[in-house]
Amino acid sequence: MMQLSDVLSYTLVHATLRSTAPILLATIAAVISKQANIINMGIEGIMLFGAYTGYVVGYFTRSWVAGVLASVAVGTLLGMLVGCAHLKFKAHILVVGFAVNMLALAMTRFMLQQIFGVSGALVLPDPVSLPTIHIAALESSPVLSSLFSDYCFMEPIAILLVIALWLVLYKTSVGLHLRSVGLNEPSAMTAGIDIGRNKFMAITLSGLFAGLAGAYLSMGYSTMFVENMTNGRGYMALAAMNFGSGNPLFAMGGALIFGFMDSIGARLQSFGFPSQFVLMIPYVTTVVVLTIAMVSARRKEKAMILKQYRDGEKTVQTS
Template identity: 45%
Template sequence: MSENVGKIFNLSLIYATFRASTPIIYAALCAAITQQANILNIGTEGIMLVGAFTAVAISYFTGSWILGVLAAMLGGAMIAMIMAVSHIKYNSEICAIGMGINLLAIALTKFMLQVFFHTSGSFSNPAIVAIPKLHFSFLENVPFLNTLLNDWRFTEWFVIVFILLLQFIFYKTVWGLRLRAVGQFPMAAQTAGIQANAVKYQAMLISGLIGGLAGAHLSLGYVLNL
């Protein structure tokens, strides 16, 4: 019994769990940024979906995963700014906008899949360049660390760095203070001279970039690794 448990619960399982959780972590960070500004980003799923499709399409046509990731982040930012303008400028209900974006993203990606790749449901091709794995040769002779830390995708390492970076930005920078002030005490922030809407736009833009990156990792980093 103990031998079977040992075969199931091993270092490979730890990495597999983290690998499967990485897109969700990115999505959570995407929502956490806007939440600090008191904006409930319901459209995170739609942003990720647009990012995932864009990353695959650009990677396929250009042969570059870097361009795919950058294009996915740009696509996510565009979707986020549509939400931002609708909510901040025109005072539309953010939950309704988010649900609309999610439905639009599903329809749009299905349509574009049919237009560009003449298929529906899913698309796979050897020409799609995946996000590369980082291999550290100095870990090869250390069984524990080699199994646990070697051959991670670039975006899997970056999500750990970004968690720490975001923590620092929220609580150790002037912009983070302004962001939290706009979200928690908007009237006091405006009295202090903070441009609340500008900060909200910035939060939505960054959220869109990270949501697009989440989609890129989902399609070029996680799915292609299955």
């Protein structure tokens, strides 16, 4: 019989970071496009394409670098496709995003059947996987080695990328341009910022990171490819982005919550909870967290309006 302390122990930190990483990478993709005021639904599909490409290319070239590069290339191309369809040909962004998702589902299934003759899951013998960072100095202590050692290198990189993205968005002129395009297009245009180029760049980068997230999913998080293996993670990333209202650092908080619930769920399963309820946990959490975030945002807004109103009254009285 397992104890509750087995569920909530120090090993949870590692598990949480592991299951956060794919959502976090996708969250970066969501945040970048959101800053240009584009909701890129296609992240889910691009991730799936990235996962497939990375896994297969990695297997055939025997090199994880090639796999990751291929995923990123495919992601970037798809991002450009989405950008082209949306910006040049004025297709509705949700339609494009959703079409990409459907395309990814059908096409990966098609390629699994045609190339490997399997349906469902593709488990290749001896697949390549992303290297992990093993710190030998910590081997003596199980607690420390669980906390700091044996991470896939993508997991710390994802966190660093979020911080870097925050710096770029809020501390550089490139980020300022991008944000101003998203906040107020006419003003940005007046200031001489190329709107089309900024938006296209945002969507392309968003595709790039979604591809990277896919590569991590099939080569780091697990070492196989399963049909629809993203399983709504792209949508969760969009929810995390919403939770942080576009700010990468707050969005990371959202992604961490989902990752945490995901890893807790995996442990509760061994407690005898029905697996379906365990699988529900991250989705329910997402909706609840989104609601709480919106309620608190509203409260803040109301307080601000009230404050403005009172300040206004004061000035009227004094004058």
